[in-house]
Amino acid sequence: xxxxxxxxxxxxxxxxxxxxxxxxxxxxxxxxxxxxxxxxxxxxxxxxxxxxxxxxxxxxxxxxxxxxxxxxxxxxxxxxxxxxxxxxxxxxxxxxxxxxxxxxxxxxxxxxxxxxxxxxxxxxxxxxxxxxxxxxxxxxxxxxxxxxxxxxxxxxxxxxxxxxxxxxxxxxxxxxxxxxxxxxxxxxxxxxxxxxxxxxxxxxxxxxxxxxxxxxxxxxxxxxxxxxxxxxxxxxxxxxxxxxxxxxxxxxxxxxxxxxxxxxxxxxxxxxxxxxxxxxxxxxxxxxxxxxxxxxxxxxxxxxxxxxxxxxxxxxxxxxxxxxxxxxxxxxxxxxxxxxxxxxxxxxxxxxxxxxxxxxxxxxxxxxxxxxxxxxxxxxxxxxxxxxxxxxxxxxxxxxxxxxx
Amino acid sequence: xxxxxxxxxxxxxxxxxxxxxxxxxxxxxxxxxxxxxxxxxxxxxxxxxxxxxxxxxxxxxxxxxxxxxxxxxxxxxxxxxxxxxxxxxxxxxxxxxxxxxxxxxxxxxxxxxxxxxxxxxxxxxxxxxxxxxxxxxxxxxxxxxxxxxxxxxxxxxxxxxxxxxxx
Numbered sequence: 272x273x274x275x276x277x278x279x280x281x282x283x284x285x286x287x288x289x290x291x292x293x294x295x296x297x298x299x300x301x302x303x304x305x306x307x308x309x310x311x312x313x314x315x316x317x318x319x320x321x322x323x324x325x326x327x328x329x330x331x332x333x334x335x336x337x338x339x340x341x342x343x344x345x346x347x348x349x350x351x352x353x354x355x356x357x358x359x360x361x362x363x364x365x366x367x368x369x370x371x372x373x374x375x376x377x378x379x380x381x382x383x384x385x386x387x388x389x390x391x392x393x394x395x396x397x398x399x400x401x402x403x404x405x406x407x408x409x410x411x412x413x414x415x416x417x418x419x420x421x422x423x424x425x426x427x428x429x430x431x432x433x434x435x436x437x438x439x440x441x442x443x444x445x446x447x448x449x450x451x452x453x454x455x456x457x458x459x460x461x462x463x464x465x466x467x468x469x470x471x472x473x474x475x476x477x478x479x480x481x482x483x484x485x486x487x488x489x490x491x492x493x494x495x496x497x498x499x500x501x502x503x504x505x506x507x508x509x510x511x512x513x514x515x516x517x518x519x520x521x522x523x524x525x526x527x528x529x530x531x532x533x534x535x536x537x538x539x540x541x542x543x544x545x546x547x548x549x550x551x552x553x554x555x556x557x558x559x560x561x562x563x564x565x566x567x568x569x570x571x572x573x574x575x576x577x578x579x580x581x582x583x584x585x586x587x588x589x590x591x592x593x594x595x596x597x598x599x600x601x602x603x604x605x606x607x608x609x610x611x612x613x614x615x616x617x618x619x620x621x622x623x624x625x626x627x628x629x630x631x632x633x634x635x636x637x638x639x640x641x642x643x644x645x646x647x648x649x650x651x652x653x654x655x656x657x658x659x660x661x662x663x664x665x666x667x668x669x670x671x672x673x674x675x676x
Numbered sequence: 677x678x679x680x681x682x683x684x685x686x687x688x689x690x691x692x693x694x695x696x697x698x699x700x701x702x703x704x705x706x707x708x709x710x711x712x713x714x715x716x717x718x719x720x721x722x723x724x725x726x727x728x729x730x731x732x733x734x735x736x737x738x739x740x741x742x743x744x745x746x747x748x749x750x751x752x753x754x755x756x757x758x759x760x761x762x763x764x765x766x767x768x769x770x771x772x773x774x775x776x777x778x779x780x781x782x783x784x785x786x787x788x789x790x791x792x793x794x795x796x797x798x799x800x801x802x803x804x805x806x807x808x809x810x811x812x813x814x815x816x817x818x819x820x821x822x823x824x825x826x827x828x829x830x831x832x833x834x835x836x837x838x839x840x841x842x843x
Binding site: 427430459548568569570571 | 738740806808809
């Protein structure tokens with residue numbers, strides 16, 4: 272971006288009116304720390320997952336009918352009658368899971384390498400907002416096939432809002448457009464499920480604009496100090512991202528072609544029945560940790576607040592973590608706590624898929640306690656008292672030591 | 677406020693803001709239940725075919741409603757519970773109609789997150805919600821688990837001794 276290129280001829284004529292070529296140049300000459308590891312691949316994977324969801328979703332919407340009497344049938348007709356309908360639907364359903372997988376990895380990367388710390392707090396905020404919008408989109412999408420899990424998932428999740436005193440019940444009726452989950456609910460969820468991905472796209476633009484203000488964090492967590500610390504994004508990281516895409520598509524294709532229903536629930540192939548609750552309601556796997564937190568607390572309002580709180584607490588992380596050193600590589604105690612936190616979230620996810628009874632409840636209570644203990648006590652206390660390891664002088668020095676360049 | 681032009685700008689912007697805010701009402705209210713949904717008729721239930729101890733599920737406003745013919749033991753069990761043990765204290769009399777206390781009419785929706793509880797099950801011989809483990813007694817009162825309130829009693833009346841009108 273340092274030296275401005277002069278555009279001539281037609282290119283120059285267009286550039287004078289629409290700065291398209293200089294914008295493209297911004298991306299190709301965008302300076303990126305030269306030591307990024309594969310943990311930095313998940314952002315671009317999330318991007319490609321979003322694009323694929325929009326593309327397959329658009330085509331599915333052309334065959335889907337948002338009406339309680341026809342929705343289930345139209346999905347079955349997509350599976351059986353529409354040319355390659357099965358492929359589009361499985362890509363869309365598995366694609367949602369892939370999207371969450373890479374986003375969870377992306378968040379875990381940020382948590383370990385301190386990517387939320389100054390000056391990237393707003394970048395982190397837009398990430399959390401993206402995550403929330405993504406969860407809303409996925410939830411509403413899961414309702415559309417109008418199977419048993421769709422219906423009862425919608426019932427349970429919308430009822431979360433009834434926990435709020437005084438206004439709760441009115442909010443739920445307003446969300447439903449009736450006295451129970453019904454046709455008005457399905458219609459509005461379809462409309463919103465179509466709208467939200469484009470809002471996600473807009474948020475992604477802001478997320479990237481915020482990223483490009485200070486550039487990517489890196490495994491050392493050090494700021495870029497000279498040109499020696501960076502390389503052009505293109506072709507170096509475009510190529511590295513392509514390697515990630517390859518692995519992403521291998522896993523994606525494995526699920527789409529060999530285990531398309533592994534991540535779903537068989538009950539959703541039973542048409543919705545408002546008179547019968549399935550004996551065991553479980554959300555999709557990507558919501559299980561939060562579902563476990565909700566169920567672990569034997570009080571409705573407290574359970575709902577804990578569940579929302581478990582995500583909203585991320586907004587406070589840049590101030591809960593007082594350590595000036597970003598990367599977990601130089602924080603021996605934080606590193607251990609972080610490992611336990613990741614195990615705890617996976618454990619919560621496992622518990623969320625188990626029935627809410629007996630020992631599972633007490634285990635979920637311990638795991639929920641640790642989740643909040645990590646953010647509210649462990650992270651702040653460690654960040655104050657931890658003796659950190661010495662930092663390298665610069666990104667390029669560290670890079671030379673490890674890669675011998 | 678320095679001059680006439682500032683005054684015009686201020687009042688014009690204020691009115692625009694009020695106008696835009698007022699438009700929010702129809703936008704938000706359009707999402708509330710529409711007239712045809714509100715007009716959904718009340719439901720009549722004939723009780724003659726229900727046997728003692730049996731529970732029947734009927735649909736009312738798209739929601740299931742339990743109509744339970746309680747046995748004398750179940751009624752006795754509900755009456756002996758001291759109010760101090762209840763999370764949402766209500767006597768058995770408050771949950772039935774006088775002279776018809778064998779009939780328990782309740783919206784069959786768990787007050788936790790809206791699943792349908794399973795009748796004649798759980799630790800209190802009443803209703804057990806499998807979703808998150810809420811346990812209700814033979815009068816549909818919450819005894820254990822995350823639900824905050826007793827199962828809701830809809831508005832209903834006895835048209836005759838064997839016929840009720842819900843809603």
